[in-house]
Amino acid sequence: MKLGAMQDWPLRVTRLVDHAEREHGGREIVSAWGDGSVTRTNWREVAAQARRMARALERLGIRRGDRVGTLAMNHAHHLTSWYGTVGMGGVLHTINPRLFADQLAFIANHAEDRVLLYDAAFKPLVETLKPQWSTIEQYICFDDGEFAQWLSAEDDDYRWVDGDEREAIGLCYTSGTTGNPKGVLYEHRSTMLHALMEVTPDVFGLSARSVVLPIVPMFHANAWGVPWAAPLVGCKLVLSADYRPQQMCDLFRGEAVTHSAGVPTVWLGMIEHIERTGEDLGLLQSVTIGGSAAPRAMIEWFRKRGVNVGHAWGMTETSPIGTCGAPPANWDEMTDEEQLDYVARQGRVPFGVELRIVDDEGRELPRDGVASGQLQARGPWIVQRYFKDEHDAADADGWFDTGDVAALHPDGTMQITDRAKDVIKSGGEWISSIELENCAVGCPGVAEAAAIGIPHPKWDERPLLLVVRAGGSGVGEPDIRAHLSRHIAKWWQPDAIEFVEELPHTATGKLSKKTLREQFRDYRFKDAEAMVGRD
């Protein structure tokens, strides 16, 4: 028997939209569509539509815990579908349309999605995959009035289901490692605590006055959590289905955007555009750059324009914020150069995240800014176990191995020094070099293949494929590309294929990527600017 108590109040994310509806109901949600048109709604309307959707899902027979997939860019309908799904106890599965077909088939089946909500732009993809998707019963298009029509039949007096704050709300697959993609199952509580942390001054610093334009897809770790954090403070949310720089600049100015977030590739495109056209960023106060390391010149560019840069690090498994580079206590005493050094590192942990680095034997290394080791994280929004996995992803003490290699500085900042996972980071998306290699060696005439990431001015990294021909084989680049195209997404195609006599191996016979990266350190793609990217 307790001697007294504060109130029970489960941390359910439906409270976020309830709060925004009640206290900030008229605050706008702006959607900029692929055709350049702009529509407006607000938190009151989003909440009402979400309640209609919760009822509509129940009418379809969707039950608590069932997965509802979305294959969509950023817009208010997509936002509505998040709150509608979690409001009736469903689990929102945000599918990344940039995955290749085999992965798309795998994850929707693995998730056992029962409904798929999709953008008209992905209709061809949906039609291609339908025969392989075995659990989806209902397909609803967000566009052409289909989604709105579906909701219009329902009343908006639905009451969110109650329940435990540890219930699942979201599923997000990550394809960075070998094997099949793995699903991270977000919970009410983890997402709520992440949202609370995210609005604090040392992370995004959001208030009721903020206008936020996330240039991060909603299928990327929930657009870095922004659609959950925004209603917590009642800020204005600007969503864009399209990241063309001119559309972005129009939104920045036209909607008086104060806060934005995106991967370096996005900012690179914006900066080039602004430098060329003389456009500006309007009232922008703060950008968060993450996904891969922000180049020093990019940080400088923003700083010269009076925009604060928060350099963030995280991953799907960390919800995603693991660190963010807000100014330290002694900021004002630092020289410009020192400030730049500080921001160029990956930031420091907010309350809720613990980081450590360990050596290959799992021994913790000092936080001296010199030692470099495997980066491990723990905290309430860090993964414990992947979806349907039989083993924990975190060890007995809660440490999750991030796959990154880093140094921790005495001032608390973290610096990524290398990557343990064998992935190539292209414009914020991961390309698995091992998948690429496995696929390449499947091509007749290829004896061995290795894929490594080469720095790229726009995409951060792009794959270079190194091929050893089988004895006597005359296999050429077109043969290999044709073979790859049957198995991988177009944007996974290497930017170059080079034929070599042999590849370096480690003592245990594995490909030595470390040696390869050293050998090709100065390699650059010819005419990288003109390369076709994935857009």
Added chain:
Amino acid sequence: MKLGAMQDWPLRVTRLVDHAEREHGGREIVSAWGDGSVTRTNWREVAAQARRMARALERLGIRRGDRVGTLAMNHAHHLTSWYGTVGMGGVLHTINPRLFADQLAFIANHAEDRVLLYDAAFKPLVETLKPQWSTIEQYICFDDGEFAQWLSAEDDDYRWVDGDEREAIGLCYTSGTTGNPKGVLYEHRSTMLHALMEVTPDVFGLSARSVVLPIVPMFHANAWGVPWAAPLVGCKLVLSADYRPQQMCDLFRGEAVTHSAGVPTVWLGMIEHIERTGEDLGLLQSVTIGGSAAPRAMIEWFRKRGVNVGHAWGMTETSPIGTCGAPPANWDEMTDEEQLDYVARQGRVPFGVELRIVDDEGRELPRDGVASGQLQARGPWIVQRYFKDEHDAADADGWFDTGDVAALHPDGTMQITDRAKDVIKSGGEWISSIELENCAVGCPGVAEAAAIGIPHPKWDERPLLLVVRAGGSGVGEPDIRAHLSRHIAKWWQPDAIEFVEELPHTATGKLSKKTLREQFRDYRFKDAEAMVGRD
């Protein structure tokens, strides 16, 4: 069986000091003492000392759940004792030394405090009360090296006890209502969520760069939560045992204070001092004013000096933040006058608090800025049940009746319009008019008495006692004051006693305070400025 999971990570407040130690260990904690001296420590040292204290408490035989009392002003030893107590599973009972002797005797016994930590300044009070305190086994003075000596025998390698996040950590009695003071039992979770809310931009807006000087005693709803919020962001904390304006101004400038908080009476004293001496507030960016309504002129005074004013409302039962007046979305479009009107109201709820107003029959009233009703609150840091009470303080739907009467405006702001509870607010402390009346009628020759609050330029309100003499009695003011002085604290003495022929009553025979307040609306104390306050 769950299909996947994020990590378990109980919201235990010990994580706050762990975080500050690990990530902001060198950030200073400054203590300004009653004698004008200043000492410095930091989060690393406070954490280490708290671990020593946890062990020292265990050595005394203190067990999980036992109450540890403090009778102290603001300083680093007091802060250390908070984390040390909760770290070993104890419950911190912060005693308000301004309560009168009977109350002080009652609450320590009711709490069953086993240890009392006290400031040397309160030694006479402790000696007076010792005979009445029946559960306290150990008395430890913070000063004269006694506290430091006690800890010095222990190692600092203690590991905080683990446990459920709903376990109690703090006990704070509130004396605003009739009858004995009631204890609010704070929990790890409620305090943690309150701290997370408090650092967000629309409440205190604290970051690692902030320097916070709370001019609120640590026994007042945990200094409004500041000592829990500060380590969450690793800000510098400035604690002062003394609120003399010159000492405050020296600290503001000398320590580069950016954020402060206090009741109107404190600010009034500061403003008078600054106007008279030409002192300034240094780098102060933001003040939070709460406890009672901030006068419009005070808000203007700060605004003219470029200091943001957050007008807050709350009470011990709300941990205490219920509302805070951060700028709304349309702030920049408001005129100066509109901004002032906005700030003069009591602010709006942060995420986590819900407010409603109801009429006498419990029917919810509209949020139209016109209707006025009993203000009710619910949320994770609102009281559910007072300590050792047999009934909930909140109703079946979680609504806690605050005792205030308020209007809710369409923009979400709350405005206190009257007070349902029969209390007089003097300098941020409550004087129970009913206690005062009960005490007065105990004086021979007094037939009936009524106490009401009269506006006071320094203390916000002070008591006026209205007395009806018993037939034929010649009882005079000195008799009544002498009688009162034996039962109440000195600062509860009415600023004036007026003799009247009769007092107004309601239909049910109760004293009609409403009629009295109307009758004495224009009453002012003679020479109020020269009145002796409680300092």
